Amino acid sequence: MEQSPIDKLINDVSKLPGIGRRSAQRIALFLLKNKNKNLKPLIESLNLSFDKIDECKICGNIDMQDPCNICLNSSRDQSTICVVEDVSDLWTFEKIGFYKGLYHVLGGSLSAIQGIGTDEIKLEELLKRVSKNKTREIILALGTTIEGQTTSFVIAEKLEQYKDLNVTRLAQGIPMGGEVHYLDENTLNTAFQSRKKIT
Amino acid sequence: MEQSPIDKLINDVSKLPGIGRRSAQRIALFLLKNKNKNLKPLIESLNLSFDKIDECKICGNIDMQDPCNICLNSSRDQSTICVVEDVSDLWTFEKIGFYKGLYHVLGGSLSAIQGIGTDEIKLEELLKRVSKNKTREIILALGTTIEGQTTSFVIAEKLEQYKDLNVTRLAQGIPMGGEVHYLDENTLNTAFQSRKKIT
Numbered sequence: 001m002e003q004s005p006i007d008k009l010i011n012d013v014s015k016l017p018g019i020g021r022r023s024a025q026r027i028a029l030f031l032l033k034n035k036n037k038n039l040k041p042l043i044e045s046l047n048l049s050f051d052k053i054d055e056c057k058i059c060g061n062i063d064m065q066d067p068c069n070i071c072l073n074s075s076r077d078q079s080t081i082c083v084v085e086d087v088s089d090l091w092t093f094e095k096i097g098f099y100k101g102l103y104h105v106l107g108g109s110l111s112a113i114q115g116i117g118t119d120e121i122k123l124e125e126l127l128k129r130v131s132k133n134k135t136r137e138i139i140l141a142l143g144t145t146i147e148g149q150t151t152s153f154v155i156a157e158k159l160e161q162y163k164d165l166n167v168t169r170l171a172q173g174i175p176m177g178g179e180v181h182y183l184d185e186n187t188l189n190t191a192f193q194s195r196k197k198i199t
Numbered sequence: 200m201e202q203s204p205i206d207k208l209i210n211d212v213s214k215l216p217g218i219g220r221r222s223a224q225r226i227a228l229f230l231l232k233n234k235n236k237n238l239k240p241l242i243e244s245l246n247l248s249f250d251k252i253d254e255c256k257i258c259g260n261i262d263m264q265d266p267c268n269i270c271l272n273s274s275r276d277q278s279t280i281c282v283v284e285d286v287s288d289l290w291t292f293e294k295i296g297f298y299k300g301l302y303h304v305l306g307g308s309l310s311a312i313q314g315i316g317t318d319e320i321k322l323e324e325l326l327k328r329v330s331k332n333k334t335r336e337i338i339l340a341l342g343t344t345i346e347g348q349t350t351s352f353v354i355a356e357k358l359e360q361y362k363d364l365n366v367t368r369l370a371q372g373i374p375m376g377g378e379v380h381y382l383d384e385n386t387l388n389t390a391f392q393s394r395k396k397i398t
Binding site for chain 1: 203204205207208211212214215216217218222224225226227228229230231232234237238239240241242244245246247248249251252254261262263285286287290306
């Protein structure tokens with residue numbers, strides 16, 4: 001039996017990340033109850049995004065131009081590449097704003113369970129960038145999950161061939177504002193092992 | 200400063216009910232990372248909905264035809280109208296499927312705090328339907344919130360003028376599968392006061 005447009009809409013909305021069936025129904029109703037006020041602007045906004053926004057072929061960022069405004073910004077440090085899992089991580093760095101180098105978005109992290117191997121993330125592209133440009137430092141800003149750490153390890157190993165390249169990762173320890181008695185065992189252990197001399 | 204299409208998209212998505220800023224960002228990224236696979240079908244589905252779906256001018260249901268398929272279905276009991284707050288309530292009735300009469304969607308319930316008065320809900324339309332047709336029963340299927348009960352009370356009062364009309368409301372008491380020791384005071388009190396003789 002063919003789906004009605006209402007069922008199709010609910011179905012398509014429920015495919016969005018973090019949206020369950022009930023939320024999708026609520027959203028569909030919200031859109032349909034006042035089509036001109038709610039649905040039409042959303043369609044226009046999505047159409048605009050579809051037309052204007054592209055993935056940067058160099059770094060994987062999402063932007064209104066390709067290459068993106070970060071890759072094209074010659075005032076940024078071209079010799080440093082910060083490797084992140086996802087565009088949202090890049091956005092977090094940019095929001096805070098202290099980092100002035102380039103990025104490389106992997107588009108995921110290695111995961112045997114989810115069947116994500118080295119071909120599924122943009123690893124080869126990273127290696128090509130490093131060999132083509134005068135990259136001096138690669139900062140691996142991946143999560144401290146098992147997948148993130150595995151990915152960091154694999155990338156670091158592949159980068160060993162570039163002798164003049166510094167490969168760094170984010171420091172691990174107690175998050176700022178964190179209280180010791182709330183820390184999980186792993187974090188406390190890592191923070192303890194990596195303790196620093198202060199005087 | 201003009202908003203970029205990305206910011207505009209995140210903004211517009213975050214206007215959907217139940218979607219916060221972070222979810223909106225996640226959804227926007229999901230859509231933009233694979234435009235042809237994720238964004239395009241959603242745009243098409245929304246366009247289809249915009250073109251095909253309308254609000255029924257009789258009952259307020261949302262459907263592909265106006266009047267809706269429920270209002271046009273002559274095998275349904277035309278003398279009974281079930282009054283609901285929202286289309287989602289109508290859908291719940293229809294999903295369960297035992298009710299075979301017509302509906303009237305108010306589009307909200309009276310609320311002094313939210314500034315929803317009798318002009319903001321489809322009350323006048325209900326009264327017109329009752330006086331024009333041979334309605335024998337109005338079932339007030341509104342929530343047992345303060346707003347729902349106020350609305351029921353106001354509607355019942357307005358319907359008093361129709362002498363041959365039965366105005367009913369849903370029974371109130373312990374929900375099926377409910378355990379007495381988990382009940383709130385109000386429900387238990389209502390259920391106790393409305394107790395029924397069983398032999």
